[in-house]
Amino acid sequence: MTLLLLLLLVVSFSATGNWAQESQVWMWVCQEGKCVKQPLDRDMTPQGLQACKLVCDTYSTLWPRPRGKVELGRILAPINYNSITITGTSGDHRALSKNVGQFFNIAADTFSNQLTTLFKKREQRPSDGKSLQVRVTIRDSYTRALKIGSDESYELYISEADTEIQASIISTEFFGARHGLETLHQLITFDDVTDSLVIMRDVNITDSPAFPFRSLVLDTARNYFSVASIKRTIDGMAASKLNTFHWHLTDSHSFPFQSQTYPQLSLYGAYTPQQIYTPQDILSVVEYARARGIRVVPEFDAPAHVGEGWQWAGPNVTVCVNAQPWINYCVEPPCGQLNPTNDTVYEILGGIYHDMFALFEPDIFHMGGDEVNFGCWRSSPEIVNWMTSHHLGQTDDDYLQLWDIFQKRAYTKVVEANGGKEIPIVLWTSHLTAQGTVDKYLDNKTYIIQIWTKGSDKVIAELINKGFRVIFSNYDALYFDCGFGAWISEGNNWCSPYIGWQKVYMNNPYTMLTDLGVDISPGTEARELVLGAEAALWSEQVDESSVDGRFWPRAAAMAERLWSNPDEGWQKAEYRMLAHRERLVRQGIQAEALEPQWCYQNEGSCPE
Amino acid sequence: MTLLLLLLLVVSFSATGNWAQESQVWMWVCQEGKCVKQPLDRDMTPQGLQACKLVCDTYSTLWPRPRGKVELGRILAPINYNSITITGTSGDHRALSKNVGQFFNIAADTFSNQLTTLFKKREQRPSDGKSLQVRVTIRDSYTRALKIGSDESYELYISEADTEIQASIISTEFFGARHGLETLHQLITFDDVTDSLVIMRDVNITDSPAFPFRSLVLDTARNYFSVASIKRTIDGMAASKLNTFHWHLTDSHSFPFQSQTYPQLSLYGAYTPQQIYTPQDILSVVEYARARGIRVVPEFDAPAHVGEGWQWAGPNVTVCVNAQPWINYCVEPPCGQLNPTNDTVYEILGGIYHDMFALFEPDIFHMGGDEVNFGCWRSSPEIVNWMTSHHLGQTDDDYLQLWDIFQKRAYTKVVEANGGKEIPIVLWTSHLTAQGTVDKYLDNKTYIIQIWTKGSDKVIAELINKGFRVIFSNYDALYFDCGFGAWISEGNNWCSPYIGWQKVYMNNPYTMLTDLGVDISPGTEARELVLGAEAALWSEQVDESSVDGRFWPRAAAMAERLWSNPDEGWQKAEYRMLAHRERLVRQGIQAEALEPQWCYQNEGSCPE
Structure with missing residues (x-):
């Protein structure tokens, strides 16, 4: 009887309106x-x-x-x-x-x-x-x-x-x-x-935003990403008010950047002749980003993270390329580093920088500088000889000096590429930026340090205390490649587990600094040194097939942290986050689903 | 000097051939x-x-x-x-x-x-x-x-x-x-x-295949998946020689299946009027799958995992729907179970089964039967009264008897829907299939048991020893939704970590049974009882935006296990797996990247 009555009710809906109303039985x-x-x-x-x-x-x-x-x-x-x-x-x-x-x-x-x-x-x-x-x-x-x-x-x-x-x-x-x-x-x-x-x-x-630097970095070298997928990433950034796209263009694995000065680099180093970024590609991405309020920061990572693409340049320009067992020479295969003692290195770097500056017209340049392996340099007789003839030994401190020489010569080439003008340089945290070392080699007026260690790393406090501007990419919250299966072996990848959006949302630079004993009250110099943060997508295990889902909606969680820096926890943001995710999907970005759609339709009924 | 020479060499390449050759500098x-x-x-x-x-x-x-x-x-x-x-x-x-x-x-x-x-x-x-x-x-x-x-x-x-x-x-x-x-x-x-x-x-x-049942299950109720994305999943299955698509059509969260007998179910239970599967949709999926050598096994999960869609059917047809605190009544919100003591339940079930059989023409039917919560039934005064009036108590054993009554009455309706013919029924492992219980309630001629506990669960040996045919979906290797952020709270979801393809590949039903002390030598009845395996995608945190990447290429790893059942480990399959992944991507399936493309191009240089 009840059943029959309700059926009649349904039919009466059908009579009232157009196609949408016909099948609507709920309101909110x-x-x-x-x-x-x-x-x-x-x-x-x-x-x-x-x-x-x-x-x-x-x-x-x-x-x-x-x-x-x-x-x-x-x-x-x-x-x-x-x-x-x-x-x-x-x-x-x-x-x-x-x-x-x-x-x-x-x-x-x-x-x-x-x-x-x-x-x-x-x-x-x-x-x-x-x-x-x-x-x-x-x-x-x-x-x-x-x-x-x-x-x-x-x-x-x-x-x-x-x-x-x-x-x-x-x-x-x-x-x-x-x-x-x-x-x-x-x-x-x-x-x-x-x-x-x-x-x-x-x-x-x-x-207005709380932090001036709100960024994503995409690694287009471990795997290649089409220009279309990069532009889609920029669409998501614009929709979430992020303002910086850091392009990790090259690595030891491949060299997709087509240099006009040295076209051999991508000829030898691109995965295939089609998997390159031509000057036209780069210009179109840079302009696409600018029109969406986004700067593109190009990175040329050196002196480590090089290899493929340099084969034509001669035997002593790079060292330990694809050396085995790789564990002795780098953090993952293939190994490879530039030879800082070889003049040709700086000549070619100058050409690369020149081409990058012409295309990107950057206001900040990223010189990489991560994961330099002294074992790699030590494996080169030419480098060992050079060290000896320059009154340097074989200790880590000696090799830090070699690295410093490289960094200063390379920076000179960057300034040349920038028409003789100084430009802020970003470097990843490394031996060079370690506790007690950073101000020995690097000048805080020029160098911005990008933190990729944990958010609780004491070096962060030291960097701030020594007057360096910093960008947070602490891997425990902002490495979006974490949590998948291993590719170096079985099991899960090195920085597992997967980082949920809640953790990304709660990754507050000021809180991390306060916990490290740094006073970041409004008005302090320390506070001004925190430029913002950047979520990273290293691409060993991702390409354009799943780039959207890796970034989104987690990158949007970071975006609210950096734009609004709310006092409240993620719980207060949850239903807006679900709404924003739907918005991204409508705009063609294949963002991951976070919860059953039921939770979106029944606010407060899914636990927080 | 070296540099100049090599440049000339490059130019000489350019002169030799057509567009592809111009930019090729490598061979294998x-x-x-x-x-x-x-x-x-x-x-x-x-x-x-x-x-x-x-x-x-x-x-x-x-x-x-x-x-x-x-x-x-x-x-x-x-x-x-x-x-x-x-x-x-x-x-x-x-x-x-x-x-x-x-x-x-x-x-x-x-x-x-x-x-x-x-x-x-x-x-x-x-x-x-x-x-x-x-x-x-x-x-x-x-x-x-x-x-x-x-x-x-x-x-x-x-x-x-x-x-x-x-x-x-x-x-x-x-x-x-x-x-x-x-x-x-x-x-x-x-x-x-x-x-x-x-x-x-x-x-x-x-x-020819080692196992006759090689399957994926997609849950289209926690989140909705378009027909196009389901067909794309079937494309990947066909390309990998899987042969069964198990469609978990409904759940407590939503009811997207449009029943012709009871259209109110999807009218009330679909997330939106557009997120339904019409009879035409179902027919088109079933025919699409058949033409690709794939059977579709529909599941109507009962007596638990119901809720949305039944609102019109009266107050005592379902119980504990969206009850709070949910933890007392179900494994995740929203709660909801059918009331086995209410005759209307069987009337409506009969209609649903009838409609499903007409569309799917299944050779195997899935009746779900997982995660029945006795606390839910106990929360209903009607059920408690019925138990008393039928000389049943309030213990778990009493409620097992109630569940048994439900299962038998529901099965009668399934047979009716199948034109009076018996049909193999799949049920998930549950209290009903527990050690010492399974043969008390279920007949091994009719019931196939789908294992979703760990691969080391002793109940698996008992099921085989009692003559039940089994399908492996042991969650420690075949739940592809594991390893992402939590949605019930912070942290990671319940079955984290993420399961890499290597583990999926090595998930050998025979090995698991041997480890449990079951003799599965060729020719044994035990061996014949192992129908195969099924990888599961529960969709709390996935919808069509990332369904491809969740299934692929991991489902293909299972496919080789079930088709070839190789003696060798995943290491021997690695480069073929990378090649197959590329093939899936070429065919429009957004399979996850497993490794840097460099590993694909430099076999043996990435570690195993």
Whole structure:
């Protein structure tokens, strides 16, 4: 009897509306900050899940959540998909400069495409509702490349007028305006219960990032990644307000970077003739990133992590290449290091740097400098002889001096490539940056140190205390390749287990420094030295087939840490994280699922 | 000076040939069973990597490797891409029956498409070389659905005649012929050094699987998977000679199966109106799988693992649905079980079974039966009262009897749905199948037990000793969802760590049984009871965004274990595994990378 009655009820739904309504039997009601699933009741001004989420959480579905003032009206206004306009002007009400105007058009197109992803079918796009007028003001209408010190802040206002919804974004530089459009699009959704495109009304947001350096590094040498997959990674970064793509272009395994000065490097060193990055490829990635508020930091890792590609350069340019047993000469096969005593090395490095600077026009350059193995250098009679003839011994300290000589000569070539101008250099933590050593060899005005040891490593405090700027890539939270099967043997890879998004989210640079006894109160120099963090994807066991899932949504967890640096734990961010993951997937990024979709639909019913 | 000389050498390469040759500087030479990279020497009859791999390994790049006679000529003959014909005839030299003919055409198209994936560009397809004539003979030209006892064996011969290469495939049933075409395509590759499509000559293979049940299970209830992603999974299975797709269609989280008898189930229980499997969807998957030699085994999991979708059916049909704290009533939220004391349950089950049987026409049916929680049933006053009125107490033994009542009544409904015919039923290991219990409740003629405990669980020996057929899904090697971040809390999920392909490969049912003291010598009844194994993908933390990478290539590691059951360890299979992974990627399956591409190009230089 009950069964029959409910069947009739279902049929009566079918009679009421269009295709979407026909099969909807649930609605969501915001109760105590959570969206609660209830039987659909059309007498109640019902809302679907997405619309409910937009109004229910303190921070709506914004990711990363804004850091400054956040006033959200919590009222949704229907807008007409076919009546959305976006205009950009400079601070003095003139047109944007051609260069920034180009980028602005790309940002506006991205915004428009993001809205389109809300609809599964073209017929869903609503043509009723008010028009939406988006007015973007960029005070400095000329700056197009992000650099240290760039202003990424923006203000966003949304209000309702008689016939239209007005959204206003104001920023100093293009980067802030672009962030503002990302935020604006996150305040719009399609309600599949009322079939309307809805926007949050009465919004007043002032926003800027907590950390200036918010980065991912992709290793395109252990395995190759197509330009398309790199651009997809950049899409996810832009959607999450990350601002730096660190490109680990080469390694001992392969040399996909096509140098115009030394084309032999990729001819010999690319995995196949097709798996290269031509100058056109690089330019297209750099420009694609810039238009999305992202700088590309190229890395040429040296003096270790070289090998393939250098075969043509002569016998003593590189040493211990593919030496066996590898364990004596490097951390993983194939081994290989440059010979710092060979002048040809610096000649070729100069050419590589020259080509990289011409393409990337970087504001920061990464010289690698990790995992130099003295056993490798010691295996070369030429190097051993050179050490002797230069009154150096065979101890680790002697080889540190050799490394120092290399680093200084190589840096000279970098400055030459940069038109004679100094440029900030990033180096990985290594013997050279070890406790008691770092300031002996490196100058804190030039060198930024990227930490890849654990977040509890005491060297971090020393680096800060000695005035070095630092970037956190502590492997215990930010190495996204951890947790898979081993390839060197059986079992699991070296930095297992897998790092869940919760741990990434809680990886707070300030907390790590405080735990190490460093005072990072606002206003201290120590605090200013923390540039930010970077999640790493070393690619021994990943290529473009699964790059999306390795980065996303975990990279977004880091993005909120670095943009908002919230006091609250991941539990408060969980449902926004799930919403952002869905958003990434809609935008074509194959982000990993974190939980059953049931949890997304039943907030608070899955444990935290 | 050296540098200049080598530059000239490079330029001289450029002058010699077409686009591919221009940028090739390496060739591969087979030495002691390994392909060794060497500078390209066109005086040496050079080979590229793929061509070398085809001739170099004992089992070529075949995956799974054939189990019977394998004679490989190790000589490659160029063939003309535009002159390949495939014909199929029945044992008496007549045309194939319409039904099998349809499937044969699909298999021939798949073969042809697989060859096309060898070329990155259309211009590469060689039109010189001999023609290839593929003649397929299927003795039984009528059987189109795989069942227990189907003959999957085939013979494959490749020989060279004056003007053509002749490949002959002979099988008893369609399934073997299809396997033969998979094997044949694996013996053809594109050599990018000589720009030729090459086939292995002088081949004589007799092949059949070690285990009859080689399966994957996908859970489409915790998260939803599109039909396209399911078909992609089936593509990978076909390419790896797996033969069973077990579809865990529903669970407590969602009910995507659209029942024609009770459409309310998916109306209320699907995540969204779009995330359902319509009868047309199911039919298309079942037919797609059949044409690829794969049976689909549907599972309707009961009496636990139900909840969403049953809301319309009345208050006492299900119990403890989404009860909190969940830990008291189920293994993960949301909780929910059927009420075995309510007649409506069996009425609705009958409808579901009826609809499933009509669509799937299964030869084996899966009734789930896992993780029944007596605390859930005890929380229902109706059930407690019913127990009392039926002279049952409240002990676990009493509730086992209730479960037994459920299972028997439900099975009656299954037989009804199967037109009154008995059918083999699979159940997961559970309280019902525990030591000392299993034969009390279940009949070994009807029930096949699927083991999901560890491979060292003593119950496995008891099941075999009591005459039950078993399927291994021991979670320590075959749960492919293990090793990711937790969703119930922080840290990692319950069955972490991640299971590498090596462990999957070494997961030998016979070895596990021998270790448990069971004699599984050839000819024993015990050996016959081991149907095979199934890798599981529970989908709490995966959806179609990363389904490919979770299954592949690990499912292929299981496939070789079950097809070939090799005596050797994974080390002997490593380079073939890498080759098969590349093949899967070429065919559109986003399989995980296992190692740096450098290892693929430098066999033996990466450690084992």
